[in-house]
Structures are given as structure tokens and as C-alpha cells.
Amino acid sequence: MRVCVIGTGYVGLVTGACLAYIGHDVICVDNNEEKVKLMKSGQSPIHEPGLPEILTESIRQGKIEFTTDIATGVKHGEVLFIAVGTPSLADGRSDMRYVEAVARSIGESLTDGYRVIVNKSTVPIGSGDWVRMIVLDGMAGQSNDQIEFDVVSNPEFLREGVAVYDTFNPDRIVVGSDSDRALQLMQELYTPIIDRSFAENKTLAPVPVVVTDLNSAEMIKYAANAFLATKISFVNEIANICDRVGADVKEVARGIGLDSRIGSKFLQAGIGWGGSCFGKDVSALIYTAADYGYSTEILKACVRVNELQRILVVEKLQQALKILKGKTIGLLGMTFKPDTDDMRDAPALTLIDQLSRLGARVKAYDPLVSQSGLRQGFSNVIVETDLERLADGCDAVVLVTDWQEFLAIDYAKMLRLMHHPVIIDARNFLDGKALKALGYQYIGIGR
Ligand SMILES: NC(=O)C1=CN([C@@H]2O[C@H](COP(=O)(O)OP(=O)(O)OC[C@H]3O[C@@H](n4cnc5c(N)ncnc54)[C@H](O)[C@@H]3O)[C@@H](O)[C@H]2O)C=CC1
């Protein structure tokens, strides 16, 4: 099928590349010329494992093209994906200006024939109908009754760092629409994924497709992210009680996670959730509910617990070192999670702010950020290029991101370079016993 994806960020580019890889003819549109130039040369502007390979292969097969011209993409696609950002405004609402601009341009560019306009961006409930209105607005002046379209909600559930895997192996596909014609095309589009032709395990049952109305599809996306964020805040609250009563939250998570009603995923206590979506989506849902006069007590607590969890790490440093003014703190990891270059709402940024406000000198090392052009872009932190430079003279080291390679650090050597032997494991990721045996004062979260 002919597909156009508008917005080539973490979602748009992965979606476009994966759809091309499974055989569709894809044009990706972005208004960032630099990005388009890079992608045309076969390079990915984001770090996502597996993406360069499928991108290269899809380009080689002539299945994917890139342009800044939305009209070219709209003319080409039977299915038009909107995958631009919907960041938070200062009050917590979603900033819909990018979706609006794209919907209007789609309206202006539509040519004869039938199109399915798919909202893949995470958008407030009711946006499907609003997008339809903006597209019609964009079409104003065109008196062409050969143009037909439907708007569909097809929220995305991929995780950064495993986005390609998630796209080929989704837990479910959600499609919201009241048009059988649109649903039929969506089913056709996703058939190779639904029937697991590209899955890691091809013997699994077909991917469940949840066909529903527009509003429910949009709500499913918010409810999923809100639930996952709440699950993490819940386990962090349990960790804080564990800290006080002398229990180990890792043991507790293991014990409750084996209950199939609870499940073991998203029970890793630590510095709290970050990233571009949990914070903005929970805020947007709180805001939507408030619009309807409903106060979301659980969701507000979920956000508050997460804010406190980041500060807890600073408090643990204060307990260990007392005065932080003049002390040197080294951060292991900067990105909001491993295997991504994404720094949006990364807990490390809160630590850098808080620690520098308290007069500490902050250094950081991150496997991706330290080696890329990104390292120049930060204030109040020295981004070191290797671990030895990071450890040198540190009064404490904080593990902020659970990068696999941090398990293989020579911690004995690191200790010799440090000024004080304090290590805060803000992800409960390291072997505390082994570190204590080396002479570290090891401090985890809730253990
Ligand atoms: N990042 C993630 O893991 C996930 C994100 N989402 C949702 O997907 C949406 C996109 O998120 P990301 O991919 O992270 O955003 P992003 O910020 O990485 O990418 C957005 C892209 O859209 C482009 N863009 C903006 N305005 C444009 C326009 N008028 N025409 C063409 N291109 C334009 C930007 O240049 C950028 O490349 C958001 O609504 C987000 O909530 C959903 C699931 C996962």
C-alpha cells in the first residue's frame, strides 16, 4: 500500500521504516530540512537499535523516500499518518499546534480519491473529530467532490530503545474509527504484523486488534500510559516504606510480581519515570478530567510521588555526605532510559539542577551522550568522555540510567579514583553486596 508518514521522530520514523520493510511504499515527510537530508543519505537522526539496518534495507529496495514537501506525501499516500509531537504546554494541556498545522496542510494538499488520515500522535480525547474539522477547513476553497477521507485513531505503544522490536511484536493494535472502509484499509496495512510474519516468534497467535470508536481509542492510549506510570509510582512508594521498615523492595517486587494479576513488569523501583510521554500524557489526562469537573486523585498522586522520588536521591546524597556545597558528584547515565539518546524529562536533568543549586560540582558520563554532539548542550554539568575522568575526585557517584554496560565497570578501579566511596544506585541495578565488599558505601532505593 502507499503510505505517507508526517513527522519523523521516534514514532514516525520507526513506523515509516517498519512499514516500508514489510513491503509498503512509504514517503516520510518532515519540516526539518536537516533531518530529511540526513535520512535521505541513509542515516537515522535518532538512536534506536535495529533502525539503521531496516532503514538501509528499505532504501535499497526503493520502498522509502523522504521529503519536506507535505503535498508530495499526501498525493502519494492512501494512508496518511500524523506522527508529530504533542508536548505539554505550561499548564499541562497538550500542545496541538503541530497536529493542527499538519491536518490543515493535509486538507490543502488532498487530491482526488479516498484517504485514511491516521492519528498516531497521542492526542486528547475528541481530537479525531477535531482533526476532521481542521482538514475540512484546509480544504475550504476546493470544490472537489472527488475527495473523500476518514479519520482514524491508531495510538502507538512502542517503547524507545526497543521501538523496532515493539513495532514488529506489538501486544495489540488499537484502531478507532466509525468507517468500515477505513478499518478495512488499516487491517490490510497491518496484516504482515498481525499475522506475525515479521515477529521474533512467528508461532504466536495473531496480534489482537482492538477495533473501537475514535474516543475510546484515544482514551486507551492515555489510560495505558497513566496505568504504567502509576504502577511505577506505586512500587516507588512501597520502596520508600521498605526503606523505613528494613525490607528490600526488589524482593517485594519479585514476590508480588509473580501474582499473575499484578505481573512482574514495571515494578522496578528507583529514581522514578522520565521521558517524553509519561509526564505529558498523565498531565494531559488530569487536565482533560478537570475540564469535565473531575479531580483525578490517583493520577495527581502518581505525579507527586514521581517528583519526590527524584528529590529522594538528593536527600540520600545529603544523608551520606551532609553538606553538598563544594562536593563533586558523578552521574552514571544521563538519558531517561538505556538504549536511547532521548533526554526529554530525564531524571538526570532534575539531579543536575538540584545538585548545582546546592553548590555541588556535577559531572556525568553516558554511553551515548558522552560520545555524541549532544554533550555540548548542557549547563551546570561537565559531560566526561570516559569513566576514569568521571570517577576522578568524586565524593559520590549516582547510577541514574540502567545501561547494561554499567554492570561491567571496574568498580574497584573506580573506587581508587574517588574521593569518598559513596555510590547511590538510583535504579537498584548493581550488585550491592559486591560493591560493599569492595569498600563502597552502597545506597539503593528501598533496600
Ligand atoms: N516517543 C515515543 O516513544 C512515543 C511517542 N508517542 C507519541 O507520538 C507523537 C510523536 O512523538 P515523537 O516521535 O517522540 O516526537 P518527536 O518530537 O521525536 O518527532 C516529531 C517530528 O515531527 C516533525 N514535525 C513537527 N511539525 C511538523 C510539520 N508541520 N510537518 C512535518 N513534520 C513536522 C518534527 O520535526 C519531528 O521530527 C507524540 O504525540 C507522542 O506522544 C507515542 C508512543 C511512543
Ligand SMILES: O=C(O)[C@H]1O[C@H](OP(=O)(O)OP(=O)(O)OC[C@H]2O[C@@H](n3ccc(=O)[nH]c3=O)[C@H](O)[C@@H]2O)[C@H](O)[C@@H](O)[C@@H]1O
Ligand atoms: O507513549 C509513549 O511514549 C511510550 O511511553 C512508554 O515508553 P518509554 O517512555 O519509551 O519507556 P519505558 O520503558 O516505558 O520507560 C519510561 C520510564 O519509566 C522508567 N521505569 C520503567 C519501568 C520500571 O519498572 N521502572 C521505571 O522507573 C524508565 O526508566 C523510564 O524513565 C511506554 O512504555 C510505551 O508503551 C509508550 O508508547
